[in-house]
Amino acid sequence: MSTTVERTTAVEKTVPVERARASDRAYATLLEEIQSGALAPGAVLAEVEQAARLGVSRTPLREALHQLSADGLVEQQSPRVTVVSGIDAGDIRSLFEIRRALEESAARLAAERGDAELFAGLASEFAVAGASLDAATGRDDYYALIARFDAAVDAAVDNDYIAAALRTVRTHLVRVRRMARDNRERLVASVAEHRLIAEALAERDGDLAAHATHVHLRNALTSILDSIQNPEITDSRGQS
Structure with missing residues (x-):
C-alpha cells in the first residue's frame, strides 16, 4: 500500500515539473522569435497551431503565453485570439x-x-x-x-x-x-x-x-x- 502511495506521489510531482519545463521551452522559443522579429507585431499566436509547432500540449503553451502577456509582449484581441504586441x-x-x-x-x-x-x-x-x-x-x-x-x-x-x-x-x-x-x-x-x-x-x-x-x-x-x-x-x- 505504501509503495503505491509513494509511486502516486512521485507521479504527481513529476507531471507539474514536466509541464513547467515544456512551458519554459515554449516561452523561450516564442520570446526569441518575438525579439528577433521572426514573429512580427500583429502576428496571431493560435493555440492549436503554436502548440503543434513547438511540440507541447496546449496547457504549457497557455502558460507561456500568459508569461509573455505579463511581459507586455503579446496581448489578447479576443478570448481566443492572442497576437504579438506592437511597438511604436x-x-x-x-x-x-x-x-x-x-x-x-x-x-x-x-x-x-x-x-x-x-x-x-x-x-x-x-x-x-x-x-x-x-x-x-x-x-x-x-x-x-x-x-x-x-x-x-x-x-x-x-x-x-x-x-x-x-x-x-x-x-x-x-x-x-x-x-x-x-x-x-x-x-x-x-x-x-x-x-x-x-x-x-x-x-x-x-x-x-x-x-x-x-x-x-x-x-x-x-x-x-x-x-x-x-x-x-x-x-x-x-x-x-
Missing part, C-alpha cells in the same frame, strides 16, 4: 523614460559599490570593440559585450528590485535595439559611449557615470526614432 514611437519613448531612471541610478550605485578593476577591464574591451564591428561576428560580439557590462553593473548594484525592473526593460529593449542594429555610425558612437561609462565606473565617479549614461540613452533614443521615421536610411554597407 510612443512605446519606445516610454521605455526610455523608465530606462533612464533605472540606468542612471544604477550607474551611480555601481560606481560606489562595484569592482573598479572589472570595469577597467570592460573599458579596455570597449576601446577595441569598434575596430571589429565589420567582422563576421563583430556586431553579435559587441552586443554580447554589452550584456556582460550590464551584468557587471547589476552585480555591483546588488539590488534585486532594480535588477528585476531592468530585466523587464531589457526584454523589450532587445526588440527596440534591432531597429538600429544596422546603423554602423550609431554603433561606433555607442562603443565610445559605453567606454566612457565603464571608465567612469572604474574611477568611481558616479556623477560622470550617470551623466555619460544619460547622454548614451538620449543618443540611442534619437537614433532609434530616426530609424523608424526614416526607414530608407542605410549604413555604409548598404543595409536598411
